[in-house]
Amino acid sequence: MALKVVVIGGGSSYTPEIIEGLIKRHSSFPVTEIVLVDIEAGKEKLQIIGELSKRMIEKSGKSINLSWTLDRRKALQGADFVSTQIRVGGLEARAKDERIPLSHGFIGQETNGAGGIFKAFRTIPVLMELAADIHQICPDAWMINFTNPAGIITEALLKHSQHDKVIGVCNIPYNMRHSTAEILHVAPEEVDIQFVGMNHFVFGRRVFVSGIDRTQEVLEKLKQGLDYSPANIVNLGWSSTFIDALGLLPNPYHQYYYQTEEVLKKDIKAFEENGTRAEKVQELERSLFKLYTNPDLHDKPKELEERGGAFYSDVACSLMDSIYNNKKDIQTVNTRNNGAIPDLPNDAVIEVNSVITKNGPKPLVVGPLPSSIKGMVTHMKAFEEQVIQAGISGSYNDAYIAMLMNPLMQDEKGSKLVLDELLEAHKAFLPQFN
Amino acid sequence: MALKVVVIGGGSSYTPEIIEGLIKRHSSFPVTEIVLVDIEAGKEKLQIIGELSKRMIEKSGKSINLSWTLDRRKALQGADFVSTQIRVGGLEARAKDERIPLSHGFIGQETNGAGGIFKAFRTIPVLMELAADIHQICPDAWMINFTNPAGIITEALLKHSQHDKVIGVCNIPYNMRHSTAEILHVAPEEVDIQFVGMNHFVFGRRVFVSGIDRTQEVLEKLKQGLDYSPANIVNLGWSSTFIDALGLLPNPYHQYYYQTEEVLKKDIKAFEENGTRAEKVQELERSLFKLYTNPDLHDKPKELEERGGAFYSDVACSLMDSIYNNKKDIQTVNTRNNGAIPDLPNDAVIEVNSVITKNGPKPLVVGPLPSSIKGMVTHMKAFEEQVIQAGISGSYNDAYIAMLMNPLMQDEKGSKLVLDELLEAHKAFLPQFN
């Protein structure tokens, strides 16, 4: 029986990870066909990745048919799963997302800060079009979105596209579970974290190991400086006061909101010394592709794991496997709230532990937000809703309000400066604003 | 390691089923001690059941320590699970619950009709006391309530007792799953039904077999007269119009609400011919206990399965097993809503698919009520809340409003007549109203 996976943004440097993941799971998730898709501008990279993937599959001995193409609609025919890992405007765009806010004294956070707003604005039109294609060509296919801001993008698609089988994934819950397992010296499979919140703004409420509550132990470790940040975030550590009062596990992105001044200083210093994170990533990318072209390379190189996005693909492969096999295990995904957190709108997308079935994720009830984070979480969700509205409407006023609503901006004049420069800088990728 | 189960109402004719269930699961759920508890009035039955249970355990060869006692508080020491299957006032009380309303032209439905109101009124004080004992003596024990009206009782305990580890179970979802499996010729484990609603008022929204949606097939069978009623309910069948318009699987109790006149006529006729269901059950009981006293009987007799409550204990044993082993399988239990159905209060108890963990059931999100049942379900839940309020307060006005709110009563004068007679008839068991 055919089982086809299409990788949109197949020329991404992350693709070897997904190929590895599919090979590794072949016995339970017997993929028969993989198609890597990219756009004209990524043709060369697609070729490199395609050839490396081919070598990886050959080495594995699995019977998987791999190909690559620029013809997206053709690739979608008969697809069962479509994963999306695109970067509209490339790393150049990301560099602007970070540099422009920073030049006005704001953190250019690329996922839920000013930068993230524009990443969303650039991505929404492209993925809306993809979703429309999927809905027409392979309506039963699941769209697995890893494109950031993953929560916002997933919510935009679930609200505004006709295709309903869309799931967002992120590696933050994966990393939190794995780091927690590590510090407790247990296997990751034994660890359950009750998550509450949304993408990049998720907290851990309780930690269970084989059903035993070990939350306090983990909170103690956090106070001692436990670090479960991805490679792209320098951890500043949390004070005992913060952890005691909060009683929750923060995620690495929370430092942007609770340690704003320090992060800003660090970012400005780092920028003055080395340019933005985006620029560092560009460099890293170049060296990765250099590795990839080596015809003797038949594996995903270790170096890839140093990227912030590591394990994203592993998360995605696990998800596809569980859907395909109706596994009913619990994974943390981005999907519709529907009351799981009664304080947030039913149609909001949240990051939530869900039972994974052939019919998609079935979220577990989270319950009311703890009072300590209710303000921030509802604020952030309202901000996300505004970003989506602006990303769809292309209205200047909507975009200004989105910028103003972001807790890292929240400045009448600064919001306009940053907005106007970013609109100008990304003009080519913002059809809805023209 | 000790693993102790206490059975409150151990002298019930259903107890052999729970003993069988515990024996059957001994390899995964290694019970070391079972104590059957009953009250003075049930002493004789307790003795009979105790001896039969002893013979069953002996035959099984499992090393389980079984005893029986009238000293509840002593029995609770060290308990891990406490199951409750009591009938305050016995079958005589049930007969009155049914006969009195019927004599005024109303269905005396014993779970969520006028009879059920009084079953709740009689049970609430007793189980509130039990919950207080558990909270004091074995605070970590899970209380598994099968006492009807199971949803109302569980909600009363979760709202008003201090003990929070209370789960309600019912055999209706079990029966619906098993009957569905039967008509689709598949194993029950392959069948998932998305339930929506509450105890004895639960609907099936979609049916999946190994993840494939087969709802339409089941609805077709229902139109052709598929019967998955328990032994105590005569199925009247559903019309095609009803099933097509509703698009949901009703449960056998729905006939009371949607076929009221017919059920009433049937009940009156049956009553005139044979007395109430309660009276039939009394007869059945007598013959069961006759069987039980046979010293050569070492098994649960087949005859027990003809009772409406069959499989209740199986449901309860499965639940204890999954809690004990942190199994994370999905079972349908009565637990706090917390937003699973956003139309109902957070603190309402609903019957809901839940992941069963060592920390109890974690409900899956159900989502908003389908518009076709929103009116009835919210009405019934408001009624249940009123029953609980009256059952705790003992206020005549509260009780009158509860009676009036019941869709089978809803009659200014009739509600008073029925209420007054039932209050008088059950006086001895209603301390809160005196």
Next chain:
Amino acid sequence: MALKVVVIGGGSSYTPEIIEGLIKRHSSFPVTEIVLVDIEAGKEKLQIIGELSKRMIEKSGKSINLSWTLDRRKALQGADFVSTQIRVGGLEARAKDERIPLSHGFIGQETNGAGGIFKAFRTIPVLMELAADIHQICPDAWMINFTNPAGIITEALLKHSQHDKVIGVCNIPYNMRHSTAEILHVAPEEVDIQFVGMNHFVFGRRVFVSGIDRTQEVLEKLKQGLDYSPANIVNLGWSSTFIDALGLLPNPYHQYYYQTEEVLKKDIKAFEENGTRAEKVQELERSLFKLYTNPDLHDKPKELEERGGAFYSDVACSLMDSIYNNKKDIQTVNTRNNGAIPDLPNDAVIEVNSVITKNGPKPLVVGPLPSSIKGMVTHMKAFEEQVIQAGISGSYNDAYIAMLMNPLMQDEKGSKLVLDELLEAHKAFLPQFN
């Protein structure tokens, strides 16, 4: 300055009341033009009413330009207020609404029972068209709807038409206020009743006279048989138990829901003796029109006040006056909930005390529903939503569910019988179902 009122259904026997109301208020609400509009079938009646109205205006000496026409779109030009008092299918249709359910043993309640469902089904298409015309021709005009079921119709228009300036009115709150004033021997203007609920299902929560709470006194009077029913409803009286437990003022329509059996018996008996209420009204109408043709009649005849709809027009005239003059007095109207009763959907129409401004009614917060009526009110509102959905969609299944959801029906087979006969009987007026 021009001030134009258009009366849709101008040939109605109620029209003299609205003419009288406009004459009476001419000093504060200086109407310059009234146009009576009707359809071809009502041409003759329109002529009679038009001439009587002319005589009434002449006698008053006010300078009001009155005309009548069958050309609705022309009449709407320049309108400031459009009142609607239509009866699609006439009294013959109402007779069927009542007779058909009764023949199957159900109350054919013409506003929120089975009859009311069909009154809504017949009216919705006609008033949707009218609202579209108003929106196009006189978009600033207020549409004042007295057509029953007034709450359902108003909600249908506010949800599905583009015209947003729609207000529903009913004489029940007016009657309750006036009757209360009478029994307390105070002026109606001194009486404030806190209403809670919706059209024909509204309760009085508290009664204030000049700000002093006199609720208990009124409840006592109700227990003694105080009757504030309109002419078309025979009051059965309420028991002390009911009033004490409820603690609210019921409205006359509540007897259908809380005294169902008695009303049914009374209706069947009355029907066997005299035909339906509709048939009595037809007779009354004939005699009214006979009076109206008398060229010496220059006033609204006293006989009109014996109709159930008396004072509707007074309510409507008061409303127009307060809007026109931005009076900011408090009137009870049917308008969007928007949170006034948090238990009901924001977009539901409720009957609510509102400050009347030039920009329409601004509802006062009502707060959560008392627990004693929460079940019934949420049930009825869900039923109303279903009626509207079916009235717009024309789907058989939607209509069946609406019929089934009605607490006076709620019968699987009976609902189908009644539905099918009514669909057939009213075929000519139900374009959406063809």
Next chain:
Amino acid sequence: MALKVVVIGGGSSYTPEIIEGLIKRHSSFPVTEIVLVDIEAGKEKLQIIGELSKRMIEKSGKSINLSWTLDRRKALQGADFVSTQIRVGGLEARAKDERIPLSHGFIGQETNGAGGIFKAFRTIPVLMELAADIHQICPDAWMINFTNPAGIITEALLKHSQHDKVIGVCNIPYNMRHSTAEILHVAPEEVDIQFVGMNHFVFGRRVFVSGIDRTQEVLEKLKQGLDYSPANIVNLGWSSTFIDALGLLPNPYHQYYYQTEEVLKKDIKAFEENGTRAEKVQELERSLFKLYTNPDLHDKPKELEERGGAFYSDVACSLMDSIYNNKKDIQTVNTRNNGAIPDLPNDAVIEVNSVITKNGPKPLVVGPLPSSIKGMVTHMKAFEEQVIQAGISGSYNDAYIAMLMNPLMQDEKGSKLVLDELLEAHKAFLPQFN
């Protein structure tokens, strides 16, 4: 008939305003007795104010019995209205509220910033005690609270005291209405503003003059720099972009949240030059009291109007007048939400247009929050709830979370620094934290 007003904090420099207000309204609101109450530390000021008040009343010729006392419980006997205008810790405490945060680079906003948190912490215990006294001694009396943070204090009392007749007032809505009237050249009574939000975080959604919508005109004026700030806030003006995108009237306090950096710079500069606002107010106070001692002064001196709190008393007198006379006019007060803004909790206090009756304020429905402010308003309300929780519990962790949740703080380490210093500085006034 006796009509008694008790002024808690009677030694306040604002008291002459309330005396003037009561004299002015004597024909409709015939006060017979006024008692000024203060504490030992304010004895001298109380004497000065008492004597001035006496002279004012004498000059007016009204027959009002005025006295002053330190015995609060005695003063409360027979009271009809109790107004509260206290400043626990005096202006010295306020100076610390502002100076300490500023020293760490945060705005020490005295109402809903870090300073306001501590103003609430100091005030809550005192007013909880007062409310308990009122509830016991004069349970029918209305407590009119002008003590800032007025919204938070009112919510704390409505949630945690037994006395339910508490209303909060503020002069911001009054000022907005009056300034708007001024720029539109109309009388303030003709202006209606639809307010949405809560105390010091309220927006104007629409402006009506005699029922005509003139919102756009007012927004245009705002873009041109219209200033309706009270004396204590320097207006920075709003950009066209901000006003166009928001489409709402901000209040002067919004600059703290949307122009944070600028306000901070201004505050630091002002502080370095002149000390805090509190210190300026102390100076102003000294000169006012100098004026007050003049035995020839028989009127409220003009100089008082230069204070930020001007017109507070006028607002309070209007409110008492309308309650006393069951006027049913519309005033903007702080009272329970109850669904008026469905996005906020039912028991939250909001600032809302309300019909003023003998039974207190009846809020008008506001409806869902505009999406542009939903994030901020829900965030601020969650913050306020946390301040109240901490103010009642006296828990350090609760207080830390409150500080962290404030959008002007929101800094892990800074929150601790500021919290610790303020806790130390105000120790004497924070019994709940000891």
